Amino acid sequence: MKNIIVLLFLGFSVFGISQAPTNFKVKEIIINKHIDGTLLSPETAKPNLAILIAGSGPTDRDGNQNFLMSDVLKKLAINLTKKGIATFRYDKRIVKQIRKGNIDKTISFDDFIIDAISVIDYFKKTKLYNKIYVIGHSQGSLVGMLAAKDKADGFISLAGAGQSIDAVISEQIEKTAPMFSKDAKRVLSVLKEGKITTDFPNALSSLFNVEVQPFMSNWMQYNPQEEIKKLKMPILIINGTKDLQVSSTEAELLKTSAPKSSLVIIDKMNHILVPIEGEDLENSKSYNEAYRKLSPELIKAITAFIN
Numbered sequence: 001m002k003n004i005i006v007l008l009f010l011g012f013s014v015f016g017i018s019q020a021p022t023n024f025k026v027k028e029i030i031i032n033k034h035i036d037g038t039l040l041s042p043e044t045a046k047p048n049l050a051i052l053i054a055g056s057g058p059t060d061r062d063g064n065q066n067f068l069m070s071d072v073l074k075k076l077a078i079n080l081t082k083k084g085i086a087t088f089r090y091d092k093r094i095v096k097q098i099r100k101g102n103i104d105k106t107i108s109f110d111d112f113i114i115d116a117i118s119v120i121d122y123f124k125k126t127k128l129y130n131k132i133y134v135i136g137h138s139q140g141s142l143v144g145m146l147a148a149k150d151k152a153d154g155f156i157s158l159a160g161a162g163q164s165i166d167a168v169i170s171e172q173i174e175k176t177a178p179m180f181s182k183d184a185k186r187v188l189s190v191l192k193e194g195k196i197t198t199d200f201p202n203a204l205s206s207l208f209n210v211e212v213q214p215f216m217s218n219w220m221q222y223n224p225q226e227e228i229k230k231l232k233m234p235i236l237i238i239n240g241t242k243d244l245q246v247s248s249t250e251a252e253l254l255k256t257s258a259p260k261s262s263l264v265i266i267d268k269m270n271h272i273l274v275p276i277e278g279e280d281l282e283n284s285k286s287y288n289e290a291y292r293k294l295s296p297e298l299i300k301a302i303t304a305f306i307n
Contacts, residue, residue, distance in 0.1 A: 024081050029088070031122050035115050037061055037090030040081040048306050049129040050080055052089040053116055053147075055138025055159075058098055061089040063137070063272070064290075070272045071290040073137065079294060083303045086129065090119060105211055109143075109219040116147035124151070133306055136160060138246065138271065145227050154234040156302060159246045159271050162253025166192060166220040169207070180204055191217040225257040235261035236305040238298065240269025242276040244283055262305065269295040 025041040038061055041047070052073050057065055063073035077087035093115055097103045116134070123132055131153035136144025141160020148155045161168055166188040173184045183201055187208050190197045194217055200208050208216075228235065235258050239251035248265045255263040268275045274292040276283045286292055 024078075029122075031090065031115075031119055034093040034096065034111075035090050035118060036096065037088050037119070038077070040077050040087045042081050042084045042086060044084050044086075046128065046130050047084055047086045048131045048133060049086040049088065049123055050077075050133045050135050050156075050302075050306065051116075051119055051123070051152075052077060052087060053134065053136040053140035053144045054089075054092055055140050058092060058094045060091045060095050063089075068287050069290050070274075070287055070292070072272045072274075072294070075294050076135075076273065076299075079299045080302065080306075083299070083307070085303065085306055088119065088123065090115075107215065109215060109222070112139075112143045113146045116143050117151065120147060120151045131306075135302070137273075142222055142224050142227065145224065145231060146222065148233070149227075149230055150232075152233060154236070154306065155231055156236045156238065156305065157228075157251070157254060158238050158273065158298075159240070159243055160224065160237070160250070160254065161246055162224055162250035162257075164220050164223045165216065177203070188220070192220055225253055228254050228258045228261075231258065234305070236264065236301065237261055238264045238266065238301060240266045240271070240273070240295070242268050242270040242283055244280065245271045264297075264301045266295050266297045266301075269298060273298055 027039045027041070028036065029039050030036050054063060054073060059065055061073060062071050064071060073089045077089050080087050093111060094103065094107060120132060120134065123129060133154040133156060134144040134148040134152045135156040135158060136142070137158040138160065141157040145155055145157065170185055170188060174181045180201060180203060184204060187197055187200045191213055196210060196213050198210060237251050237254050239246065239248045241248060251263060251265065255261055268277065270276045270283050270286060272287055273294050274286055275295050276286060
């Protein structure tokens with residue numbers, strides 16, 4: 001059950017914000033009332049731009065939350081900018097709400113898509129970039145592929161699921177708590193119809209909290225395997241063999257649905273894109289170890305794809 005909760009929400013709590021890097025041109029940009037972000041620009045005329053979209057939970061522009069300080073998106077942005085690629089990363093809208101102490105409990109998955117589209121449209125209007133690429137991490141993979149359609153020049157999925165979220169939940173419960181599998185499937189079928197239910201075991205209450213159900217219901221309407229088929233652009237799919245949350249099988253499902261895409265499976269890379277030599281304990285601890293460097297193979301693959 002622990003992996004399920006981590007995968008879905010990673011804790012709705014107060015987060016930490018890291019300082020922006022100072023070795024590039026750095027510009028703080030307000031896209032709209034919901035979205036603030038950081039633009040890193042290399043010393044290049046009309047570079048390509050990569051828009052980074054974060055994963056689950058109240059994740060800030062650096063890829064962090066409270067007690068989960070990996071700096072994954074900050075490190076990715078810096079590494080790509082060093083390779084001559086401009087990057088923009090932004091706080092999810094709930095981050096701004098937490099800062100102001102005014103959390104909107106009606107946030108939907110569609111709101112994340114709207115926000116990503118707003119970011120893409122903002123930078124397209126500037127006409128300052130050669131091409132615009134969308135890079136979605138974890139939950140951001142699905143958000144990114146939905147936002148990129150007919151708007152971006154390329155899409156990159158990092159540790160993105162290949163199944164709809166209800167299928168992912170069902171699979172994880174079957175593996176970790178099979179005694180609740182039947183109940184979970186019943187609840188998920190109700191949510192898929194856009195309805196709310198309180199009829200579930202107490203053991204599943206953290207997963208099926210009534211306040212979260214509308215968000216989950218909205219999220220599960222999208223099947224990544226179907227959505228990725230709609231992209232008429234170059235696609236790169238990346239996963240790591242040490243990913244505890246999204247297995248490489250999920251990346252292979254996306255590849256099957258988009259045969260012309262490129263698939264890169266990186267040995268020993270985990271969900272926050274760093275190499276792990278040890279076992280699950282080291283893997284889990286790495287989520288709060290910002291000093292770890294990203295996989296060199298990751299940066300090489302993304303750079304080659306974009307440039």
